[in-house]
Amino acid sequence: MANRGEIIAEFPGGVVRLYKDGSIERCHGVPVPCSQGAFVDGVASMDITLDDTTGVWARIFLPDCAINDDSSVRLPVVIHIPGGGFCIGSPSDPEKNSLCRRRAVDTRSIWVSIAYRRAPEHRLPAGCEDCIGAIAWLNRIARHEIESQWLSQHADLEHCFLAGDSAGGNIAYQVALSAASSEISRAQGPAVKIIGLILLHPGFLKEERSKSEIENPPDLALVPADIMDQVSIMALPEGTNKNYYIFNPWIPDVSQVVLPPALITIGKLDKFYDRSVEFCRAMEAAGQDLEMVEYANMGHCFHLMPNFESCPEALDQSQKVVNFMNKRLQMLQAGSEADQVS
Template sequence: MSFESTAAAASSPQPYEVDECRGVLRLYSDGSIVRSSKPSFDVPVNDDGSVLWKDVVFDPIHGLSLRLYKPAAQSPAGAKLPIYFYIHGGGFCIGSRAWPNCQNYCFRLALELRAVIVSPDYRLAPENRLPAAIEDGYEAVKWLQAEAVSEEPDEWLSHVADYGKVFVCGDSAGGNIAHHLAVRLGEGSPELGPIRLRGYVLLAPFFGGTVRTKAEAEGPKDAFLNWELIDRFWRLSIPIGETRDHPLVNPFGPLSHSLEAVAFDPILVVAGGSDLLKDRAEDYARRLKNWGKKIEYVQFEGLQHGFFTIDPNSKDSNELMLIINRFIAENSS
């Protein structure tokens, strides 16, 4: 290298950080992206052997895996368990099936719901902007269909799973994915046979819009999911050149197709009363109910975004588990 090129390299500005998400995703001025292998939730994994689990690759093209869970205690002879998808949150930018908070919650779900839990990963933004994550959610459900019709099924799953009782739960960004699955698959999920989706659980679903809601504008700045972070997640995940009224973000935006004619399976929507996303979740449930959809809205007063995974053993988290259990029982026949 010549003296001139060496001097130019020495004088060129070093890349600097322009965006950061909970310490695990950092973007730099030169366009580079650094992801930490450490989760943003530094909690121990409570694996006491009461739940069995394993990882399975469901999309080898994109290198995506899902984690399966089932209670270690066997069910009565011949009895099979419902299947409950849990799609993690993280603003479409962070999160993983392998994060300890996600794993601990899935342990609880498997035991308390007496169900097989399917927890898929999906491609993250900004490397993979929407609709990548939504497409991956669909592929995870299609993987389950392939298992159900396979001539050589995975006996770890097939011996205990009831493919006729499948529920999809999405947490935050996962709730957005669950909504779009409900729209795409329709009532009865006819394209998935012999899989039968029975209902959807949207936990603090991550919706947005160009006009702020009252909760977004006036909510506490020190909220677990504050406005600055919400804005950053959308900025990094929305297709370049689009706004927060994109149909994948705002189901009732000016560019979105009306949901009035869509035939939905039952939906349970849950929000915390102090969650900045509360207004959008409540508005979503109210609009669908006014159109005659089978939808239930439950709000936990005073609680923030993600309370059920932050403290999965709290009184409110236990109450939510009972509500989900009841929702599954009411919609399994």
């Protein structure tokens, strides 16, 4: 391999390297293929292109209850945004693919996981814009402007959840803000309605280090503080720092929008712990509806780690997601029935 000169930023293990001359080296893992529509262990998966220009695509996970149960009942949809420091992370990664398969069954919902453009080839806000664009794509399906086999037949796009882990949580929050602030009129026809926000260990940061970034032990936190610096160099737009809005989401006018109720889970040993707690407090102060769940002895996104994915805390977190979704759906159903009676 040719000598490319000085490495100025590197994702752990050399997965992504950014060189001083601007060249990029990416070590591609072995992707998990979709099931091409065949059901395996109760879930079928299919890949679909959302934007021919950017190459953004999504993997759709359909649980077999959509086929085996009353086929006239449409399933809620979870729009999943994978994490990975904005530089890695795809629906075809083994751990992301496995997570979405499990959650589609557990939550009895269709999961749509977005393969957005990644840094440093595509610095922020590209990935965020791609995920906002995914909502526009779903709106077109809701309005029957385009067809998507599984979504057109089985999805209830008026009952959608946004979910993201780590950096995907950062993006999911911005997508929720965009949707809440959207000028799209429902008078134009059916549209996607986001009824819940699920942020699993979001990667919120500020330029100055927090106490948890400094003091939480890196082996237990699962993400050392210097990795945050490396990701910042690769993901942020030139001339910005970690106070960039997708890293640092404290927005003064958040009280001017009504976000969907949120479930936010965090590990107390996570380097991101302090900023996540600060974010939750700011959201509550702005009048937003949220539930924060802490795991005392856990680090960042432990549920994705092979040696933690079946631990009691991971199982509890999974159940919290199921309970949160069921509660939202039941409340909306109760409200709809009350409206019909009145």
